[in-house]
Amino acid sequence: MGEAVYPVPENWAANALVDEARYFEMYRQSIEDPDAFWAEHGKRIDWIKPFTKVKNTSYHEADFGIRWFEDGSLNLSANCLDRHLATRGDDIAILWEPDSPTEPERRITYRQLHEQVCRFANLLKSRGVKKGERVTIYLPMVPEAAVAMLACARIGAIHSIVFAGFSPDALAGRIIDCDSRIVLTADEGLRGGKKVPLKANVDEALKQCPDVDTVVLLRRTGADVAFVEGRDIEWASAVARQSADCAPEEMSAEDPLFILYTSGSTGKPKGVLHTTGGYAVWASMTHEYVFDYRPGQIYWCAADIGWVTGHSYVVYGPLMNGATTVMFEGVPNFPDPSRFWQVVDKFGVEIFYGAPTALRALMREGDEWVKKTSRQSLRLLGSVGEPINPEAWEWYHKVVGDARCPIVDTWWQTETGGAMITPLPGATPLKPGSASRPFFGVKPALVDNDGNFLDGATDGCLVVTDSWPGQMRTVWGDHERFFQTYFSTFKGLYFTGDGCRRDEDGYYWITGRIDDVINVSGHRMGTAEIESALVAHPKVAEAAVVGMPHDIKGQGIYAFVTCNAEIEPDEALRKELVAWVRHEIGPIATPDVIQFAPGLPKTRSGKIMRRILRKIGENDVSNLGDTSTLADPSVVDNLLANRPQLA
Numbered sequence: 160m161g162e163a164v165y166p167v168p169e170n171w172a173a174n175a176l177v178d179e180a181r182y183f184e185m186y187r188q189s190i191e192d193p194d195a196f197w198a199e200h201g202k203r204i205d206w207i208k209p210f211t212k213v214k215n216t217s218y219h220e221a222d223f224g225i226r227w228f229e230d231g232s233l234n235l236s237a238n239c240l241d242r243h244l245a246t247r248g249d250d251i252a253i254l255w256e257p258d259s260p261t262e263p264e265r266r267i268t269y270r271q272l273h274e275q276v277c278r279f280a281n282l283l284k285s286r287g288v289k290k291g292e293r294v295t296i297y298l299p300m301v302p303e304a305a306v307a308m309l310a311c312a313r314i315g316a317i318h319s320i321v322f323a324g325f326s327p328d329a330l331a332g333r334i335i336d337c338d339s340r341i342v343l344t345a346d347e348g349l350r351g352g353k354k355v356p357l358k359a360n361v362d363e364a365l366k367q368c369p370d371v372d373t374v375v376l377l378r379r380t381g382a383d384v385a386f387v388e389g390r391d392i393e394w395a396s397a398v399a400r401q402s403a404d405c406a407p408e409e410m411s412a413e414d415p416l417f418i419l420y421t422s423g424s425t426g427k428p429k430g431v432l433h434t435t436g437g438y439a440v441w442a443s444m445t446h447e448y449v450f451d452y453r454p455g456q457i458y459w460c461a462a463d464i465g466w467v468t469g470h471s472y473v474v475y476g477p478l479m480n481g482a483t484t485v486m487f488e489g490v491p492n493f494p495d496p497s498r499f500w501q502v503v504d505k506f507g508v509e510i511f512y513g514a515p516t517a518l519r520a521l522m523r524e525g526d527e528w529v530k531k532t533s534r535q536s537l538r539l540l541g542s543v544g545e546p547i548n549p550e551a552w553e554w555y556h557k558v559v560g561d562a563r564c565p566i567v568d569t570w571w572q573t574e575t576g577g578a579m580i581t582p583l584p585g586a587t588p589l590k591p592g593s594a595s596r597p598f599f600g601v602k603p604a605l606v607d608n609d610g611n612f613l614d615g616a617t618d619g620c621l622v623v624t625d626s627w628p629g630q631m632r633t634v635w636g637d638h639e640r641f642f643q644t645y646f647s648t649f650k651g652l653y654f655t656g657d658g659c660r661r662d663e664d665g666y667y668w669i670t671g672r673i674d675d676v677i678n679v680s681g682h683r684m685g686t687a688e689i690e691s692a693l694v695a696h697p698k699v700a701e702a703a704v705v706g707m708p709h710d711i712k713g714q715g716i717y718a719f720v721t722c723n724a725e726i727e728p729d730e731a732l733r734k735e736l737v738a739w740v741r742h743e744i745g746p747i748a749t750p751d752v753i754q755f756a757p758g759l760p761k762t763r764s765g766k767i768m769r770r771i772l773r774k775i776g777e778n779d780v781s782n783l784g785d786t787s788t789l790a791d792p793s794v795v796d797n798l799l800a801n802r803p804q805l806a
């Protein structure tokens with residue numbers, strides 16, 4: 160593969176926050192003396208009580224723990240709002256673009272946002288919400304979602320955002336797991352002209368959650384929805400009654416900020432917990448350096464707040480940096496595939512940060528949709544969520560960015576809080592498809608399956624050898640699972656779950672998950688979750704799910720299903736199971752392929768041989784590897800003979 164390299168454009172090298180020499184210098188300092196480096200950069204945010212201790216972390220079982228800036232105190236909403244009031248109170252904080260271009264946008268200044276957050280914080284308090292309590296947010300991409308997050312941060316409540324595409328069951332599971340008694344939602348969401356019945360989903364979910372005593376209802380579409388007296392309250396009128404004065408709660412650096420559920424290789428989704436001080440430093444610093452952000456620039460991250468990217472790069476990072484952050488309610492191809500670029504032109508967006516899956520979908524629609532827009536305002540492009548294939552990268556660069564804008568391909572995870580391996584636009588020559596080099600303070604390494612470090616240009620399992628401020632601190636309610644999941648595979652190292660190649664220039668190329676997690680359109684799905692949804696169907700005896708290559712989504716979902724003995728599987732059952740999974744988890748978990756099989760390939764000890772199923776899913780069946788441990792080899796012949804025809 161002849162690798163293209165795009166040098167740093169001269170104007171970037173000359174004007175960016177850091178050029179290449181400065182990057183290497185700062186990176187060296189951050190690794191050689193993390194205490195000094197982070198003592199300095201920790202000052203970028205406002206502390207109520209300044210920290211004197213910086214790093215106190217260990218990945219080893221005996222003294223395991225992750226603490227940063229632990230004796231400092233701060234409030235994150237004050238860092239996002241109050242600190243800007245004197246200097247840029249009348250600047251636009253949130254520039255909101257609705258689903259439909261015919262509806263007007265909303266422009267909310269820092270001063271207005273501050274007021275809304277204070278009022279909403281007082282509303283939460285009036286319902287008895289205390290510091291440390293969990294608040295579930297199930298809202299569409301509207302400014303009130305950011306208001307809710309910041310209001311929680313203001314009073315020290317822990318928010319748990321559940322993506323508004325998740326089903327009532329998935330929502331209920333998350334409410335119960337974090338023991339939340341208040342839910343914030345809207346009547347309906349709007350995406351691509353379609354309505355999402357959020358309030359009805361909440362009502363359905365709450366049948367399983369007797370402890371929820373308050374639902375705050377935002378009116379988005381005005382749909383007629385059920386209203387439970389005593390439990391439900393109207394967002395607008397309740398907020399109007401509150402005072403616009405709310406002092407920020409003093410939080411210790413290690414007090415929890417939010418929980419965000421994410422899929423792992425086993426069991427149910429885990430509540431990733433981030434704390435306040437380290438996360439604040441990490442989200443704001445990565446946002447500033449990765450996007451070379453300067454106050455006044457119009458910045459747009461097209462992620463949903465239901466995912467970590469929305470937390471760190473729609474809300475917290477940009478607002479801490481006093482940015483104007485665009486918040487988009489809609490989808491890339493509604494009403495037509497020019498939508499993204501029309502919004503770029505409408506607002507004069509300078510920095511655009513999106514997902515490869517959206518780019519691939521738009522690329523397929525043809526260049527005209529892009530070319531009929533100006534995009535002259537764009538200076539920098541970003542990518543996140545999954546590996547970006549070089550073809551999509553080149554298209555993004557040439558067609559969207561007119562070969563003028565660097566692309567920052569940022570590798571990171573819900574667990575890492577912010578970007579970890581990423582180019583810096585003024586410092587990093589770009590290679591399409593590579594996330595390039597580590598951010599300050601990040602020590603990536605590659606190990607083999609036995610945990611031996613691998614040097615030089617090689618393939619391996621991606622680990623991080625030391626802590627960084629934005630790292631998650633625990634799995635909510637299950638600290639042991641935190642340790643087991645991330646620090647026990649390779650002793651003393653943080654295991655990312657990703658495979659990776661490092662080239663001769665020290666660039667990292669993420670190759671994708673090597674655990675039982677699949678990445679569908681940039682969304683993480685545990686195969687175990689989809690399997691347990693399938694086996695919950697009364698006609699299903701057993702199921703195994705693997706990823707399959709998918710042109711647009713990156714990976715698709717391939718499910719092998721064995722039915723109960725008396726069942727004759729047919730097309731109707733296939734449709735029923737697809738609908739079932741959508742209902743159990745949500746549309747993002749829709750199986751692309753369901754293959755009915757009389758049996759699954761198992762070892763004599765009864766373990767499903769996923770390796771074989773993965774190969775079938777990848778349509779790479781010429782060499783299935785060692786099949787000698789199969790209990791019944793004819794099972795595999797049957798699977799191969801009955802593979803569905805794929806388009």
Ligand code: 6R9
Binds near residue numbers: 544671
């Ligand atoms: C931020 C986010 C994390 C997983 C991660 C990896 C994949 C994310 C990537 C990327 C290659 C990139 N991933 N960014 N792979 N290049 N630039 O997406 O968090 O939803 O937790 O997913 O996504 O596999 O392990 P999350």
